[in-house]
Amino acid sequence: MLGNYFYNESLRKTIIAFGSLFNDIIISRKNSTGTDTQSMKVPLAYGPKQKFIVRLESDPGLTQKVAMTLPRMGFEIQSFDYDPTRKLNRIIRQKKVSNTTDKKLKQMQTQYTPVPYNMNFELFVMTKNSDDGIQIIEQILPYFQPEYTVSIKEVPEMDIVRDVPVILNSIAYEDTYEGDFTTRRAIIYTLGFTAKSYVYGPVTTAKPITKVQVDTYSDLQDQAPERVQRFTTQAVVDVTAGDDNFGFNETTSEWT
Amino acid sequence: MGRTLAHGYWVKFMPTNHYFSKGTISEQLLYEDLAIEAIQIYGHDVYYLPRTMVNKDELFGESPLSKFTDAYMIEMYMDTNEGYEGEKEIISRFGLEIRDETTFTVSRRRWLDLVSSNSNLISALRPNEGDWIYMPTIGRLLEISFVDKDDPFFQLDNLPVYKLFTRTVEYSSEDLDTGIAAIDAIETERSTDAYDWQILGEQTGRATLYNNLFALERGTDIYADGQIELETATAGAGSLLTGESQTNAVSTTLNGGVVAGIQSLTLTSTAGILLGSGADNAATGSLTIHADQNNAAETVVFTWSGSGNDVTIQGDDGLNNAHHTGARVTIEPHGDAIFDAILMEDSDDYYSFFVINEDYSLVTSDPLSDNTWIEEAVTGTGEFSSADAVLDFTEKNPFGEPSETI
Numbered sequence: 001m002l003g004n005y006f007y008n009e010s011l012r013k014t015i016i017a018f019g020s021l022f023n024d025i026i027i028s029r030k031n032s033t034g035t036d037t038q039s040m041k042v043p044l045a046y047g048p049k050q051k052f053i054v055r056l057e058s059d060p061g062l063t064q065k066v067a068m069t070l071p072r073m074g075f076e077i078q079s080f081d082y083d084p085t086r087k088l089n090r091i092i093r094q095k096k097v098s099n100t101t102d103k104k105l106k107q108m109q110t111q112y113t114p115v116p117y118n119m120n121f122e123l124f125v126m127t128k129n130s131d132d133g134i135q136i137i138e139q140i141l142p143y144f145q146p147e148y149t150v151s152i153k154e155v156p157e158m159d160i161v162r163d164v165p166v167i168l169n170s171i172a173y174e175d176t177y178e179g180d181f182t183t184r185r186a187i188i189y190t191l192g193f194t195a196k197s198y199v200y201g202p203v204t205t206a207k208p209i210t211k212v213q214v215d216t217y218s219d220l221q222d223q224a225p226e227r228v229q230r231f232t233t234q235a236v237v238d239v240t241a242g243d244d245n246f247g248f249n250e251t252t253s254e255w256t
Numbered sequence: 257m258g259r260t261l262a263h264g265y266w267v268k269f270m271p272t273n274h275y276f277s278k279g280t281i282s283e284q285l286l287y288e289d290l291a292i293e294a295i296q297i298y299g300h301d302v303y304y305l306p307r308t309m310v311n312k313d314e315l316f317g318e319s320p321l322s323k324f325t326d327a328y329m330i331e332m333y334m335d336t337n338e339g340y341e342g343e344k345e346i347i348s349r350f351g352l353e354i355r356d357e358t359t360f361t362v363s364r365r366r367w368l369d370l371v372s373s374n375s376n377l378i379s380a381l382r383p384n385e386g387d388w389i390y391m392p393t394i395g396r397l398l399e400i401s402f403v404d405k406d407d408p409f410f411q412l413d414n415l416p417v418y419k420l421f422t423r424t425v426e427y428s429s430e431d432l433d434t435g436i437a438a439i440d441a442i443e444t445e446r447s448t449d450a451y452d453w454q455i456l457g458e459q460t461g462r463a464t465l466y467n468n469l470f471a472l473e474r475g476t477d478i479y480a481d482g483q484i485e486l487e488t489a490t491a492g493a494g495s496l497l498t499g500e501s502q503t504n505a506v507s508t509t510l511n512g513g514v515v516a517g518i519q520s521l522t523l524t525s526t527a528g529i530l531l532g533s534g535a536d537n538a539a540t541g542s543l544t545i546h547a548d549q550n551n552a553a554e555t556v557v558f559t560w561s562g563s564g565n566d567v568t569i570q571g572d573d574g575l576n577n578a579h580h581t582g583a584r585v586t587i588e589p590h591g592d593a594i595f596d597a598i599l600m601e602d603s604d605d606y607y608s609f610f611v612i613n614e615d616y617s618l619v620t621s622d623p624l625s626d627n628t629w630i631e632e633a634v635t636g637t638g639e640f641s642s643a644d645a646v647l648d649f650t651e652k653n654p655f656g657e658p659s660e661t662i
Contacts, residue, residue, distance in 0.1 A: 030311065031321060037321060047349040051347050054347055067425060067426045068353045069429075069446050069448065072351070151649070153647065
């Protein structure tokens with residue numbers, strides 16, 4: 001019933017856009033004179049990946065000498081929730097004329113109203129030092145009040161660019177510093193976000209109607225009805241320009 | 257033999273049966289000697305790396321700038337002789353983690369003889385938690401999480417060994433300058449510190465030679481005859497050399513293709529490009545490039561006369577005819593030369609070429625990081641240069657129509 005293939009990458013783009021918010025975070029370490037002696041961009045990666053790829057990319061020669069490199073961040077999708085508060089009329093259609101350079105190939109692309117979905121993300125921050133952690137968190141929090149909005153080119157085919165607010169919902173902090181000495185201490189921040197995104201349906205294409213013809217009959221008899229008038233309206237000038245700023249030729253033919 | 261009891265009386269004999277000694281000094285020493293000998297037979301040579309704390313943070317009780325500048329070889333017995341303990345290799349939300357744990361036994365006397373020093377240990381009397389151990393046999397860098405002083409427990413009324421509980425280091429760009437190549441290479445491979453990748457010529461403290469992995473940007477080749485190849489000029493830009501701020505355009509004869517020998521460059525301004533001061537006003541700096549760590553040095557020399565706007569750039573003779581991506585670069589400023597900027601080629605292409613690029617790539621030290629990939633995806637550059645950018649950075653009326661062509 002539904003099997004009309006389409007893939008607008010709506011969800012994938014939202015994930016990438018979300019990741020891009022945090023891919024330039026830098027922490028600095030100062031010496032006793034206050035001079036920056038270390039400056040490092042915090043590695044960020046989407047968490048869920050194929051295990052074999054993670055293994056092969058991280059330690060291709062089986063020579064990794066350390067447990068991991070810190071600080072680092074990871075993020076992943078947690079859930080998708082339909083957002084009824086952003087629901088729009090479902091029969092509204094976005095339209096766009098495509099192939100405007102070739103009149104013969106010109107088509108009208110239409111797409112129904114997207115469906116609003118809240119995409120819930122979690123961003124994980126792990127550091128070895130407490131100061132590294134709060135440096136990262138402090139560079140994130142001021143941008144979210146509680147949302148930060150990005151403009152995503154959701155369906156380039158339809159020139160749809162939508163502002164998607166990313167809302168910071170929660171910040172959890174875990175520091176397992178207690179316990180015996182052989183237990184590993186881990187400093188992990190978990191930030192919960194909601195991206196108010198949309199999921200788009202298929203784009204359908206049809207040539208635009210440039211000519212309308214109406215025949216008028218005086219009597220609709222069963223056999224050979226007699227036509228008395230034909231009214232024709234046809235777009236003129238350059239409909240390939242892609243807008244509706246064109247004129248019409250109206251022709252009326254009458255038979256008596 | 258005697259002792260003072262709590263009520264002050266001196267008693268001559270011990271309460272325990274003195275015919276059965278728990279250990280005389282000679283027996284204790286014999287026991288310790290046997291332990292040392294056993295460790296030397298069945299143990300392994302490991303490097304003990306004492307931690308040097310730098311600018312300790314009193315609030316958080318940590319020292320993010322910790323460094324390890326010494327490595328002492330000492331024999332230790334690996335208690336978990338059938339392999340590691342711990343969770344070993346796991347995949348977490350942060351990628352691959354190797355949570356290996358093991359326990360070492362080390363002789364107290366040997367540790368005091370070979371390692372203990374007031375000058376390099378936070379507590380010189382014993383192995384320190386937080387110090388690192390590198391075991392060449394297994395190729396792991398381990399951090400001491402706990403030092404157990406009394407296992408085995410006073411078997412001859414003495415404690416001849418320490419047990420060191422260790423786990424693989426969670427590396428956080430600590431400086432590793434031990435002089436042991438295998439250990440120092442860990443910093444080279446895994447440090448995310450951008451300053452590790454910066455040419456020291458840019459820094460005021462230029463006395464230190466630097467030796468680190470450094471990438472020559474794509475398109476920059478140095479040939480055996482000392483020629484330096486720049487990329488072909490692109491429309492509107494040319495193959496000019498500019499400073500990193502891209503404000504100091506260089507008018508140069510290096511107009512694409514392969515250029516030979518010493519090349520004279522005319523700078524529109526020397527500000528931000530190359531500075532010289534003091535008695536040795538002739539500022540010369542060199543970059544020594546190795547195709548890999550075993551290859552002979554190849555030098556590119558930048559020279560500024562100290563006045564005017566002319567500098568020269570020259571490749572070394574005897575260079576390998578190779579494309580040195582991922583080459584190792586050693587910066588060796590001479591005199592008072594300070595490179596205040598990295599020379600790069602100006603280009604209109606979707607990525608710029610650099611003769612030397614100070615921007616380090618995070619992927620080099622962290623192959624699993626997605627930073628670069630995400631950046632290119634959202635901006636439609638690099639790998640995604642032929643695709644639509646995910647993000648729209650133009651300013652449009654957010655309340656208008658989604659398309660101007662409806």
